[in-house]
Amino acid sequence: MTLMHHSSDAFDHIKFGKLSTRHGLSQSNILCILQDAKGYMWFGTQNGLNVFNGYEIKVYTNIEGNPDAIGSNVVYALCEDSDGKLWVGTEGGGLNLFNRDTETFKHFSSEQNHGIVSHQIIRTIYEDQNHILWMGSYGGGIDTYDRKNGHVKHYSHQKANNQSLSGNLINVIYGDSKGNIWIGTERKGLNKYNRKKDAFIRYPYQQANGSMHAKSSKFLSGDTVNTIYEDRRGNIWIGTWGGGLNLLNPETDEFVYVLNDKSSFTHSDEIVVRGISEDKDGHIWVGFWNQGLIKINHESGKIQSYKHNPNRSSSLGSDIIWTLYTDRSGILWIGTWGDGLNKYVWEDNRFFHVNHEPKESNSLNNNKVTCLFEDRHDTFWIGTLGGGLNRFDRDTGSYTFYLNDPKNPKSIPNNFVRAIYETKKGDLWIGTDGGLSLLDRKTNTFSTFQNKPNEYNALRDNRVYSLCEDEHEILWIGYWQMGVSLFDPIYRDFYHYDHQKNALSSNNVWVIYEDSQKHMWCGTTNGLNKIFRPRNYFIQYKHDGQSGSSISNNGVSDIFEDSKKRLWIGTLGGGLNLYMRDSDSFISYKKADGLPDNNIKGIQEDNNGYLWISTNFGISRFDPDNQEFQNFSTNDGLQDNEFTIGAVTKSKSGEIYFGGINGFNYFNPNNIEMNKNIPPVVLTSLKRRGKNIMTQKSFDNLKKITFNWKDNAFEFEYAALNYIQTEEVKYAYRLEGFDTDWNYMNNKRFGRYTNLPDGQYTLHIIASNNDGLWNKGGYRLEINIIPPFWRLLWFKIAMIVMVCLFFYAIYIVKTISIKKRNKLLETLVKKRSKSLAEKNQKLEDEIIERKKMEESLRQANDEIEKNNFKLKITMEKLQQMSRTDPLTKLPNRRHMIERIKEEMDLYNETQRPFSIVMTDIDFFKKFNDTYGHDCGDYVLIEVSKIIKESIRQEDFAARWGGEEFLLLLCGTESIQGKNLTESIRTKIETTKFVFDGKPVYVTMTFGLANYDDNLGLDGSIQNADKALYLGKNQSRNCCVVFEEENCEC
Helix, strand or coil: CCCECCCCCCCCCCCCEEECHHHCCCCCEEEEEEECCCCCEEEEECCEEEEECCCCEEEECCCCCCCCCCCCCCEEEEEECCCCCEEEEEECCCEEEEECCCCEEEEECCCCCCCCCCCCEEEEEEECCCCEEEEEEECCCEEEEECCCCCEEEECCCCCCCCCCCCCEEEEEEECCCCCEEEEECCCCEEEEECCCCEEEEECECCCCCCCCCCEECCECCCCEEEEEECCCCCEEEEEECCCEEEEECCCCEEEEECCCHHHCCCCCCCEEEEEEECCCCCEEEEEECCEEEEECCCCCEEEEECCCCCCCCCCCCCEEEEEEECCCCCEEEEEECCCEEEECHHHHCCEEECCCCCCCCCCCCCCEEEEEECCCCCEEEEEECCCEEEEECCCCEEEEECCCCCCCCCCCCCEEEEEEECCCCCEEEEECCEEEEEECCCCEEEEECECCCCCCCECCCCEEEEEECCCCCEEEEEECCCEEEEECCCCEEEEECECCCCECCCEEEEEEECCCCCEEEEECCEEEEEECCCCEEEEECCCCCCCCCCCCCCEEEEEECCCCCEEEEEECCCEEEEECCCCEEEEECHHHCCCCCEEEEEEECCCCCEEEEECCEEEEEECCCCEEEEECHHHCCCCCCEEEEEEEECCCCCEEEEECCEEEEECHHHCCCCCCCCCEEEEEEEECCEECCCCCCHHHCCEEEECCCCCCEEEEEEECCCCCHHHCCEEEEEECCECCCEEEECCCEEEECCCCCEEEEEEEEEECCCCCEEEEEEEEEEEECCCHHHCHHHHHHHHHHHHHHHHHHHHHHHHHHHHHHHHHHHHHHHCHHHHHHHHHHHHHHHHHHHHHHHHHHHHHHHHHHHHHHHHHHHHHHHHHHCECCCCCCECHHHHHHHHHHHHHHHHHHCCCEEEEEEEECCHHHHHHHHCHHHHHHHHHHHHHHHHHHCCCCCEEEEEECCEEEEEEECCCHHHHHHHHHHHHHHHHHCCEEECCEEECCCEEEEEEECCCCCHHHHHHHHHHHHHHHHHHHCCCCEEECCCCCCCC
C-alpha cells in the first residue's frame, strides 16, 4: 500500500456524535467497547461498566460488601463468548462473569485457590476457535480457561526459555482469521502463539525514537504494543507506543512502517497508536494518543486526519483516543480519554456540510448560498447573498473572496451574487444585484455591464438572476422585474424580451435553459415559456385548475433535462413536473406522491439516472423509472431543510452540490446507501401505576408474565437497538387478543393498557431503523391475566358439587322419615288388622301426598335458584346504574370522581400531568322551553355521543349534571388539551341536529384547567368551572384555558 499524506481541506468536514456523562456515562475515560450478540453496546470506564440501548445508559459499579456487584470499577476488557456469556476484566477485581438473568457478577480472582486467573489486573480477554478463554494480565502473563472441561493453564515469561512469553505485562491478545493468536506486551514487543509446540514466537523490536525513515524492517518499530487488528484483506496492523503504526507482512515477517515519522505530526514527543478499526468500506481508522484520528483509504492510500476543533461542535471531541470499535451497523465508536465516546456514523455523513466558521478565516465567508459552479479548471465557485463571490482551490484547500470595493471599478459590482456561468469559450460570467460581470481569472478583475437609463444597448436592469448560453454562443440574461436580454459577446449587442401577451409571461425570471432540441425555456413567477429561435416565437404554459394535464403551478423555479431527454420543471408550490413533448402536457409529482415539499428549489441528475431535488423541506432522490422518492432532512446532515432556488451543480467527479440558507451540502450519490441493518427490539420497562413490576429475570429473557385480575393495567417502554439517527426510528405495538390494528407511535417509546379483561394476550412490539426498514418480528411477551376465582373452572365445579350434596342430603332426610313412617304403619296394621283395607287406602293417600310434597319441594328449589340468578343480574345492573347516567349512558358524577382519583394516584407516583374540562350546552333552557323536554333530552343524548366518539382512548367523559359534562384528559396539559376540545366544539357546532323534523343547532362552551396537586380534586374542578364561566361571559361557543389572572372570581 502506497500512503499519501493529506491535510484536511475546508470541504472535508465530517460529523462525530457524542456520548458523555451528560447522557448518563459513568465516567469519561473509555477503556474498552463491545457490542454483544443481542445488539447492546457495552463500555468499560474507570468508574464502572456501562450498557447502552440507544437511549438510556445503565451502569454497574462496585458496591462494598455486595458479593454480586462487579469486582472493580476500572473495566479494561470485555469479551462475549460463543455461548453469549459476558466476561469482564477489571483492575483490582480480577475476572468477572456477568449473569444476564439476575444482572449479577461472579468473581474469579487470583486470591482464590485453584482460580482461573493468576493476577488481579486483567487487561484483555479473547476466546479462540476452540472456545478457550485467554486472559492477559498486567503483571501475571496469560491464563487460559477451557470452558468445556474446566482446564486452566498459565503462561508467563521465563528468562531461560526464549519460547516463553517475552513479558508478563500483557496489553492485548488478538486472534486472526487463520487461527493465529497474537500477544502485545508492555516494553517487550510482539508474540505469536505456536499451537503445535505450545510455545511463543517473539518478534524483534527496536526502541522507538520517532526518526525512522525506512519503509520496512525485520524489527517492530516499538517495544510496547497497544493494539492489534486484522483487516478484511488479511493484513495485520500493529499499534505501538512511540513507534507509530506497523503493517506486518505474514509471508516475510517484515514490518512496513506506517505513520511512524515524528515530522508528520504536530506537538508530539511520541507517536502513540491506541486503537485500530476498519469501516464498512474497508478503510482503516487509527486512533492516536494526543494526535486525534486518521483514516487510511485502502484503495488510494490517501490519509485523512481528523482532530478536535473548538470552533466546531461536530468535530472530534478529543485528540486523546484510547480505543476504537466498529459495530455491526458500521458505526465507528471512538473511546477517548476525558471526553467519553465519540462516534462516526456514515449515515450522518452522507451529506457533507460546508458553512461559515466565525473563527476560521479560511472558510466560506457567508452562509446564504445562492449559486454554485465548478469550472473547467476544477475550481469551485460559490455565490452568496452578501458575501460576494467565493473561490475554493482544491489543490491548496484555500478560499479567495471577491467583494465589492466602491473605490475599485474592477471589483465585483455587488456582494449579492445570483448566477455563475462558464461559456463554451471558458468565459466566466457572474450575475449580481449590481449588474453582469466577466471575470478575468489572470488578473482577478471584473468587467461589468450595467443598466444605462434610456439606452437600448445595455442591461435592462442590474439585478441579474439567471444566465444561459445558447447554441449560437448568445448569452441569455434573466432579470428580476425586467424580463430577458440576449447578449452577443462578440459585437457587444443587446436584444430584449419583456412581458407581453404573446411573449414572455412575466418579467420576474428565475431560470433560463436550453434543451437538447435547441429550444430555449424560461421559468418565471407567472408561468413557463418556450421560445423558438430564430423567429422569437413564444409559447406560454400556465396552470389551469380545470385541466389535470397543465403545469401544476405558475411559479417555475428550475428546469432540467435528464440523460433520457426528459424535461423536468420545478415549481414553487406545485411540486415537480414532467413535460410530455408528444402531448404537450405535464405530469406532476407532489407531496402526496412522496416529495417532502411542493416547493422545488433545484434539480440535478446523478450518474445512475436518479434525480436529486432540493426543496423547502430537505432533499429528495427520485427514481423516474420506478416513481419512487427517498427523502432526506437535517437529521441526515443537511445544512438546513430550506434550500435556495437554482443553487445546484454537479462536479466532473459526479458529486452533487446544493446551496441553502446555512451554507451548502455536497455528496457522492454512490455513497448514499440505505441502512439495511434490522435493529433488535427490546423491552426496557414494565410498570403498574408507575411502579416497576418485579420479575426474577431481566427483560431480555422475559417471555411470559402473569397478572392477577385486579392488576389488569400496565405501562411499558421499549427500544430498538439502532444507534443511527435514533430520532428517525419508528415504533408500533399491539396486544394480540385485544387490539385489531397496530398502534403506530412514530418515535415514541411508551405504551399503556388499562382495564383488560382476563385472558391470554401477546404484547408484540416492532420497530424500524432510521431508514424505514422494519423488524416485523420484534419483541413478543405472553401475558396471562388470571380471572377472579368465581369464574374459574374449579369454583364452578365446587358449586355444582355443593348443590348436588344439598339435594342429596334432603333426599336422605326424606328417606329416613319415610322409613320411620312405614315402620309405624306396620305396627298399626298388626294392631288394627280389622281395618286393614281402610288403613291401606290411607297409606296410599299419604304416598300420593308425599310425592306431591316432593314435587313441590323440587319446584320451590328451582324457583329459589331462578330468583338467585335474577337477583345477581339485578345487583349487577344496579351497580352499573349507580355509576352511569341513565339518559346519556355516559359515566355519572360518582364514576368520574372515582376515575379522577385513580389519575391523581398516578400523578402522585409519576408526576404525569392531566387536565380537567368542564363544559355545558349553551342556552340549554331554550331547548326545553321552545321544543319541550323531549328535545332537551335528545340534545343531551346526541352531544354525549359526539363527546364519547371524539375523546381519545385514554381519556374519560361523564355527565356532571343537567347540561354539564366533565372531561378528564390523561397525560395532557390544558394548553395541549385545547386542541381536542376545539375539535369537539367545532364538530358539535357544525352538526345539524333534527328533532321532530326541525333543525336544532347546538353550541357548547369549554373550560380547561390543569390538575393542581395543591388544590386537590375540588379546587382543580373549580378552576375548570371558572374558565367555563369566563367563556360564558365572553362569547359562549368557545374553549377557555384557566389562567389565575383571568379567572379570578
